[in-house]
Amino acid sequence: MKSNRKVEENFLWDLIMKKHFTIAWTFPKLVVSSILLISIICIFYNLSFSNASNPSNHRSNIINTLHVVGQAMPPPVSSPPKLSPPEKTTLHHLVFGIAASARLWEHRKNYIKLWWKPQEMRGTVWLDKAVANRSDDYLLPPVKISGDTSKFKYKNLKGHRSAIRISRIVSETLRLGFEDVRWFVMGDDDTYFVPENLVRVLSKYDHNQLYYIGSLSESHLQNIHFSYGMAYGGGGFAISYPLAKALAKMQDKCIQRYPGLYGSDDRIHACMAELGIPLSKEPGFHQYDVYGSLLGLLSAHPVAPLISIHHLDVVEPIFPNVNRVQALQRLGVPIKLDSAAIMQQSVCYDKTRSWTISVSWGYTVQIYRGIFSVREMEMPARTFLNWYKRADYTGFSFNTRPFARHACQKPFVFYLSNALYNKNTNQTASEYVQHRLPSSECKWNMADPSRIERVQVYKKPDPHLWDKAPRRNCCRVLPRKKKGTMVIDVGVCGEDDVIELR
Numbered sequence: 090m091k092s093n094r095k096v097e098e099n100f101l102w103d104l105i106m107k108k109h110f111t112i113a114w115t116f117p118k119l120v121v122s123s124i125l126l127i128s129i130i131c132i133f134y135n136l137s138f139s140n141a142s143n144p145s146n147h148r149s150n151i152i153n154t155l156h157v158v159g160q161a162m163p164p165p166v167s168s169p170p171k172l173s174p175p176e177k178t179t180l181h182h183l184v185f186g187i188a189a190s191a192r193l194w195e196h197r198k199n200y201i202k203l204w205w206k207p208q209e210m211r212g213t214v215w216l217d218k219a220v221a222n223r224s225d226d227y228l229l230p231p232v233k234i235s236g237d238t239s240k241f242k243y244k245n246l247k248g249h250r251s252a253i254r255i256s257r258i259v260s261e262t263l264r265l266g267f268e269d270v271r272w273f274v275m276g277d278d279d280t281y282f283v284p285e286n287l288v289r290v291l292s293k294y295d296h297n298q299l300y301y302i303g304s305l306s307e308s309h310l311q312n313i314h315f316s317y318g319m320a321y322g323g324g325g326f327a328i329s330y331p332l333a334k335a336l337a338k339m340q341d342k343c344i345q346r347y348p349g350l351y352g353s354d355d356r357i358h359a360c361m362a363e364l365g366i367p368l369s370k371e372p373g374f375h376q377y378d379v380y381g382s383l384l385g386l387l388s389a390h391p392v393a394p395l396i397s398i399h400h401l402d403v404v405e406p407i408f409p410n411v412n413r414v415q416a417l418q419r420l421g422v423p424i425k426l427d428s429a430a431i432m433q434q435s436v437c438y439d440k441t442r443s444w445t446i447s448v449s450w451g452y453t454v455q456i457y458r459g460i461f462s463v464r465e466m467e468m469p470a471r472t473f474l475n476w477y478k479r480a481d482y483t484g485f486s487f488n489t490r491p492f493a494r495h496a497c498q499k500p501f502v503f504y505l506s507n508a509l510y511n512k513n514t515n516q517t518a519s520e521y522v523q524h525r526l527p528s529s530e531c532k533w534n535m536a537d538p539s540r541i542e543r544v545q546v547y548k549k550p551d552p553h554l555w556d557k558a559p560r561r562n563c564c565r566v567l568p569r570k571k572k573g574t575m576v577i578d579v580g581v582c583g584e585d586d587v588i589e590l591r
Contacts, residue, residue: 178292180284182271185212186262187230188255188322188353189278191220197278200401202228203417204282211267214278215258217251236261241341242348253344255353259328260337271296273333275357276325279401281417285428286394289555290371291327299332301366304374307386308476309486311378315355318368322354323399324376335364375399378476383407384502385472385492388449390432392559404473407452408504409524423451423508426517427550435564435579436463436588442536447500448546448564448579451508454521455500456538456575458531463588465490467561470500497531501538510550519546542573549580563588 189197194216201214205228212230219234226232235254243250259273272291276282294300303320306312311321320326328336336357343360350356361368373396377383382405383398398407406416424431431451438445438460445457447466470492475484482489493499503521510517521544531537546564563582570576 178271178288178296180206180209180288181211182269182296183210183212183274183284183288183291183327184262184267184270184272185210185230185274185276186258187212187214187276187278187280188258189214189216190251191216191218193278194220197402198225198229199414200279200281200417201230203414203421204284205229206284210284212274213262213265215255215261217254233261233265241344244348245351248351252351252353252356255322256344256356257340258353259333259357260340263333263337270330272327272329274325274327275322276397277323277399279399280323280325281398281401282325283395283397283424283428283431285424286373286396286431286555287325287327289394289429290373290396294329294369296329297331298329299335299364299366300327300329300369301332301361302327302369302371304370304372304376305486306376306378306476307486308378308480309484310475310477310480312486315351316358318362319354319358320368320374321376321378321399322352322357324374325397325399326354326357326374332364332366336360339363371396373397377404379404379473380476380478381405381473383473384453385470385489387432388447388453388455389434389467389469390449392433392561394429394555395432419505420451423505423517423519426508426510427451427548427552429552429554430548430550430562433554433562434467435562436466437564437566437577438588439566439575444536444538446564446566446575446577448577450546450548450562450579451519452505454503454544454546454575454577456503456541457500458497458533458535458538463561496529497533499528501541503541503544506543515549517548517550519548520544521546540573541575544575544577546577546579548578551581554581 187201198214202225207228207230210230214230214232215235216232217235220232236257238250238253238257241250241253243253245252259275262273274282274287291302294302301320303326304324305317305319306315306321315321340360343363344356347356347359350359358368372391372393375386375396375398377386377398377400379386379400380403384407387407401413401417406413408416408419411419420431427450433450435448435450436445437448440460443458443460445459445461445466447455447457449455468488468490471482471489472492475481477484482491501523503523506520506522508517508519523539523542525539548562560582562579563586564577564579567576567578
């Protein structure tokens with residue numbers, strides 16, 4: 090028993106001695122470490138203080154001190170390189186595919202010459218068969234013959250199988266291998282384009298995405314029969330390059346699935362539906378499924394760039410007493426001066442004479458007896474008939490107002506006669522001459538607009554008009570300088586401008 094107790098005492102003694110030794114050893118070690126850390130901090134402080142006046146050495150001293158502590162400084166973060174802004178979309182990035190027929194080519198090519206720019210634009214006219222070469226061919230896009238479509242079924246009894254050929258124009262144009270293309274634009278040979286405005290509209294969209302851009306028919310019945318989600322081909326539509334590639338891969342198989350469709354544009358729409366691409370609507374594309382005069386439509390154009398006018402052989406010339414080509418030649422004058430503003434409506438009042446004035450820049454000025462609200466003036470007057478001639482005004486896909494027949498309520502219409510640009514004042518001066526028609530005498534006791542022979546409109550060009558939120562321009566009647574002449578200033582509305590009736 091004694092021996093066991095002795096062993097236990099020795100064990101306890103050894104344990105106490107080891108613990109004491111460990112404590113004795115650990116304490117000095119902590120003291121030395123603390124002294125070392127304080128010394129390093131002092132060195133760091135002294136280096137920083139001594140080099141405060143020398144910024145070039147400040148960074149290296151900090152790095153060296155941190156290396157002493159044993160922590161490496163990460164390399165400095167360099168600022169990212171500045172990215173150059175993306176290249177703007179221009180006419181060069183557009184390729185046109187124009188549907189035409191050999192039978193009408195000699196006549197309709199004159200429309201294309203009015204807007205085509207051979208040195209700036211690219212595209213192809215697709216015909217059903219060859220035509221004779223002419224001396225003016227250099228003013229037109231190159232002509233090609235569409236591929237054989239006899240293998241495709243066509244079962245619509247009211248249509249024509251040329252719709253299959255025309256529907257494949259985008260795919261056939263893609264396969265020609267144009268480089269640096271962002272958009273393919275489809276149109277007909279009786280379509281008049283304003284290319285600068287087309288570029289303005291397409292520039293809003295990312296051409297790297299899948300886009301199908303166009304507009305509807307003016308006829309509600311047409312849209313019901315075909316679709317409110319379809320771009321009408323005569324008014325023109327645009328397809329982004331990636332979408333054109335996707336379409337070309339599947340279009341022939343897609344067409345085979347729709348032998349009963351009527352036209353080319355509904356076949357394109359059917360394939361777009363299969364690809365899952367909706368129509369992006371732009372109101373500046375105009376199918377103009379109407380008959381008669383476009384006066385009411387063009388003089389109350391939507392607040393959007395004018396892109397196209399279709400059915401030139403169906404509607405009346407847009408200017409009186411000239412043929413259709415001459416009328417479009419005249420329209421080309423203000424387009425060259427200020428394409429962004431062409432057909433843009435502004436409304437103002439001559440309150441001393443109780444007149445309402447509607448300016449469609451580059452096209453017409455109309456003077457009405459009486460004061461009418463802008464809300465009423467921005468609705469097109471029905472100078473035209475529906476595509477379905479038996480349909481009444483409810484057959485249109487937009488609001489309209491009746492065209493006045495009463496002698497005192499008819500507008501006095503002044504058509505563009507000429508337009509010029511003054512570089513010294515940076516202003517356009519356009520002149521509009523009254524178009525006189527036989528009419529009965531108005532017996533109202535108020536100022537008579539028939540005494541105005543011409544209207545002069547002054548306006549500064551605004552190429553960036555559509556880079557801003559859409560807003561109608563403002564117009565102001567200026568003091569008269571000559572008897573029988575009205576002078577109007579048109580321009581961007583000021584911040585507080587309101588078109589008030591009174």
